[in-house]
Amino acid sequence: MNQILSASPIAASATMPAAAVAALAEDMKQWMFGAGRSEPMRTKPKFDGQPERNYNLKGMKTGKFLQHEEQRFGINLGWTDDASAQTAAKVSRWFLARQAGDDMPLRYAEMVALANGGDPSFVRYEERTVGVNLGWSKTPVFEWKVLGGTPGTPVQTGQRVALFNVKANECLIYFDRNAGGDIGWPTSKRWEDQLEALAVKVGKEAAKKAVLAALGA
Missing domain, CATH: 2.80.10 (Trefoil (Acidic Fibroblast Growth Factor, subunit A))
Incomplete structure (x- = not known):
């Protein structure tokens, strides 16, 4: 079950009730x-x-x-x-x-x-x-x-x-x-969610470059 839903934070829980696991498996x-x-x-x-x-x-x-x-x-x-x-x-x-x-x-x-x-x-x-x-x-x-x-x-x-x-x-x-x-x-995301995630990633990369530039890298 963990393999099937490995990316899900719910499935990753070791304390997940058996009934909830069964319900998720059925939903797949x-x-x-x-x-x-x-x-x-x-x-x-x-x-x-x-x-x-x-x-x-x-x-x-x-x-x-x-x-x-x-x-x-x-x-x-x-x-x-x-x-x-x-x-x-x-x-x-x-x-x-x-x-x-x-x-x-x-x-x-x-x-x-x-x-x-x-x-x-x-x-x-x-x-x-x-x-x-x-x-x-x-x-x-x-x-x-x-x-x-x-x-x-x-x-x-x-x-x-x-x-x-x-x-x-x-x-x-x-x-x-x-x-x-x-x-x-x-784990799929809609297009706007993908764009938001990309914007966050780009922002982090820009911040990283700015810090490295300030350090003289």
């Missing part, structure tokens, strides 16, 4: 692969072929689906306008790839690559000035885990899960942005 389960289906999830190495292994990805906070969508800032991901059956079928373009040739169902806490549609398919951690720290890759990047169930047991479609990125060391969540798609991490 903001996703559902294959809404409207009930079967073990299976992986594949690329988008083409095995269409039954493509899934929609429903956000439980919005009640809508995450899809490829052009954005002025950040990665080209956004939310559908509705959650109809037709929309669910249209945006069933998410898939997961694993490193080994194992054809067993996807397992909780297994390291996989997360992908959407054709080239470039794979979603990876990538630092950005604006928007969630995600980018695209032409090749699989194995840095995601589906969490929310007993590690090693099969992941079922139609179940609430958490999407954990090992590079970010956080779960992907819904986040109301004013620039870029509305997804983020528990």
